[in-house]
Amino acid sequence: MKFTPSPHQAAGHAGILEAGPVFAKLTAQQEIDFYAEARSRLDDSLDLGANLYDWMPTFMGTLTQGAVNSPDATVINPDQILVDQVAEQAALEEKYIVLQNLLYGYKNPCILDIKLGAVLVDDTVSEEKRLRLAKVSAETTSGSLHLRVCGMKVYNGQSDEKPPLLDETIAVESTDSGKYLKFNKFFGRSLTIENIQEGLSLFFVKSIAPELRKALITTFYQRLQLFYNCLVDAEVRIKSGSLFFCYDADPARWDQLQVELYGEQDRIFDEGIAGMDDESDAGSDDETNADCPLSRLKFIDFAHSKFTDGQGCDENVIVGVENLLKIFEQLLQ
Ligand code: ADP
Ligand code: MN
Structure with a gap:
């Protein structure tokens, strides 16, 4: 998986990345924690839209700066859901949050x-x-x-x-x-x-x-x-x-x-x-x-x-x- 700068951005900090259906941006631990928490609270018995997570891009995990720049970076496991590649060294580095790319497949x-x-x-x-x-x-x-x-x-x-x-x-x-x-x-x-x-x-x-x-x-x-x-x-x-x-x-x-x-x-x-x-x-x-x-x-x-x-x-x-x-x-x- 190779991340490149995303050509389409509405607002926010520069430096958002994408790799096909996957989106990544540098973020703070608080945002990673919020995504993980929202996902863990997902209640499938509720109607679609009743869970906050239904409204959020799918959370796939995190990458460190070093990993995101590597052409070999593989965040996705085919069964999706949390792949925290480098949890041990991660605490020392700024992390990317890896999400569903909401614009994947769009032409304009x-x-x-x-x-x-x-x-x-x-x-x-x-x-x-x-x-x-x-x-x-x-x-x-x-x-x-x-x-x-x-x-x-x-x-x-x-x-x-x-x-x-x-x-x-x-x-x-x-x-x-x-x-x-x-x-x-x-x-x-x-x-x-x-x-x-x-x-x-x-x-x-x-x-x-x-x-x-x-x-x-x-x-x-x-x-x-x-x-x-x-x-x-x-x-x-x-x-x-x-x-x-x-x-x-x-x-x-x-x-x-x-x-x-x-x-x-x-x-x-x-x-x-x-x-x-x-x-x-x-x-x-x-x-x-x-x-x-x-x-x-x-x-x-x-x-x-x-x-x-x-x-x-x-x-x-x-x-x-x-x-x-x-x-x-x-x-x-
Ligand atoms: P910031 O803290 O920089 O404001 P945001 O999470 O608001 O970070 O993201 C900044 C911009 O990146 C958004 O305005 C949007 O254009 C784009 N963006 C954010 N998340 C996604 C995503 N999952 N898929 C595609 N684009 C996204
Ligand atoms: Mn923003």
Whole structure:
């Protein structure tokens, strides 16, 4: 397995890696612990979506810096699930967390990272960071809506045209498979209660026919409702976690699609990981994407998260999901 820099990133620290269906990023022990804990609490008797882990990328284990750079690195065992390659020396080195690559199989991924909560730090951070992030929250929709667009990347076909909204925060990136609009962190920080709906509407490309666009937005809305129900029952405190929205804007997948057949290309939940059971897929980059769902909603970024049994639900995060549901209702009108 050979990791290379991931070409598609919505927000966050630089240096994310991928190897086919596998994603890796440097992280703190707290995030590794949270993933391991969420997975161990998975209760199969509950409906899909009722477990927090259902909303998280599949956790595969960890790698040390040395191992991730080695062409021989093998994280995956075919039966999946936890392979902690180098547990003994690991404590001394920075670790990569190894997850399901949420964009695997997508030809033209559109991605959106929305940070939830008004309070963005836990009690492990320095006073300087606490004050700095309190200021960011107070000046943005993090404070007012408990949610903030952290970054967005949207397929723009062959066009160089930018939308007029906050266009100084948008860059056009050219790739072999077309052009992308990259909305930087100041796009999301500049959005207000008044224009956040317009800002989020830019995530859904115009090249998708209106009734299919509506089906896509409806699927995200249904996922958000189920995610909300899950959070209400979860005793956690998640600071600076993000909702990660993605869909494949590949024109070949949308242009021929009829609304009645949309459900065959997309699902509320996708079980398993495309490509994991078929080694030959990992290296090829076309014709295979019809296997993976058109879109996904996942909860990511748990470096400041913990399970807090007996303490009730995470109001700070839930209010953000409530407000996001309202915005999606408006987008559907
Ligand atoms: P950070 O602490 O740097 O903010 P995140 O976990 O939020 O770390 O990840 C940063 C970015 O990496 C996200 O905005 C997203 O674009 C990408 N990313 C994170 N997890 C995955 C994944 N499992 N698959 C694909 N992309 C991912
Ligand atoms: Mn993040």
